[in-house]
Amino acid sequence: MVTLTSGKELQGFYPKTSFLETKHTTIQPTKWLVKGLIPMGHIVLVSSKPGHGKSFLCENIAIDVASEDSDFMGLPTRHGKVVLIDEDTPKDNLITRLAAFERASGNPLHDIDYYSKEGLRFKDKSLQKLLDPLLDGAVLIILDTLTLLTSGFNVKEMADMAIVFDYLKKIARPDNCVLLLYHAPKDSNVSDLTVDFEDLILGSQGINANCDTQLFTYNPDFNRTRLKTLVLRPRGKKSALKYSGLIELRLEEEVVTIEDEDIPKKLRFHFVGEVNNSLTENHKTLLAEFGSNTSWYVNEIITNLKGLLGVNAIREGLNELELMGRLDLKKEGHGKHKYSLPRTPKKNSNLALKPKHKSVLPQTEF
Known part of the structure; x- marks a missing residue:
């Protein structure tokens, strides 16, 4: 909890006027x-x-x-x-x-x-x-x-x-x-x-x-x-x-x-x-996610990296393996990524529970 003390009488044009009374304001x-x-x-x-x-x-x-x-x-x-x-x-x-x-x-x-x-x-x-x-x-x-x-x-x-x-x-x-x-x-x-x-x-x-x-x-x-x-x-x-x-x-x-x-x-x-936030890191993750099926996306990565790093930073014709090497990313195959699922946080006991309700959606049986 943060407590702020605000307010001083304004000086100058309106010497007797205060827009903010001196008081403690609690930030919720x-x-x-x-x-x-x-x-x-x-x-x-x-x-x-x-x-x-x-x-x-x-x-x-x-x-x-x-x-x-x-x-x-x-x-x-x-x-x-x-x-x-x-x-x-x-x-x-x-x-x-x-x-x-x-x-x-x-x-x-x-x-x-x-x-x-x-x-x-x-x-x-x-x-x-x-x-x-x-x-x-x-x-x-x-x-x-x-x-x-x-x-x-x-x-x-x-x-x-x-x-x-x-x-x-x-x-x-x-x-x-x-x-x-x-x-x-x-x-x-x-x-x-x-x-x-x-x-x-x-x-x-x-x-x-x-x-x-x-x-x-x-x-x-x-x-x-x-x-x-x-x-x-x-x-x-x-x-x-x-x-x-x-x-x-x-x-x-x-x-x-x-x-x-x-x-x-x-x-x-x-x-x-x-x-x-950088394009490079974003594309690393997405490239790893798509595995080998990324030829269409590689072209977009090259285009964006040229804009980010300069035309001379990346030459035309990089194939997928060369690009992945430049991005320091090891190819692990389709569906692999370098991020793991986070541990599930504990339930917040302050969150209100509601009464039980039956589903209003049709329960289609497949």
Whole structure:
């Protein structure tokens, strides 16, 4: 606990006026939804291009918060009611994915209200009318996506965004958290994870200025295979996050084939490791993760390293083994990485437990 003493009478133009009375102010410790990663009381922007894993990430968080005894990535997680508004995902797909995350959590009991493609919008206040009676007791509100929910508003107009965020700031109370999903513009350079957040959320200063914490997701497998690895980049404005660099997550997936269609039976993100902010260290980890199937990614690494180190630092035509040697990385084969899973932290006894609830998701038998 830190105690500050503040306040002296201002001297000069108004000699008898004091803006701050002399008193002791106590700085309260940060309360967490997910310890070290997502603070309570914050509007948290989760952004990426479409298909780069932000909905999967937030659905996993939703199930772990709503479940009685499941922690996101082994980090102490506050449990309670979740409200999920998804205007981007068809209801059948949403239910299937939530049920898959629920099965993987090993705990089918949770408290979650979910709505899919209800045509809710900020502009006609239909979203506010639905949300207001649901907020009592909710510890997490997820809105997917801001792009659709703000239809009729201009995200580049500060006045329009002020209307949206004035409401969000009212519902983001100290005892809950708002996760706000946003599709980054197509010309965002998501593959360069050193780019400023303001450049990733192009032209949307009204969004950046009003969000307390930001999480940016990048899927290196995009357009190649199913989502396997996710790089998460956090930034906190109001409090220092424990994880301030890049975080590598692996989505463990178990699928069942029904009528020639692969349907997820179990889904869960696992912490692989923290990655140094430099491009070199980031690419070391990702290169090791992909093993020998990296010819397409090697070209991107070479391009980025040229930009970082100078054109003459790396010559054209480096093959994979030469590049890995330059990066001082021993090839261990597909799926190997130099980061080990962290020890699961002890449960935080201060996190409130909620009453048991039966799952509201259809329990599909495969």
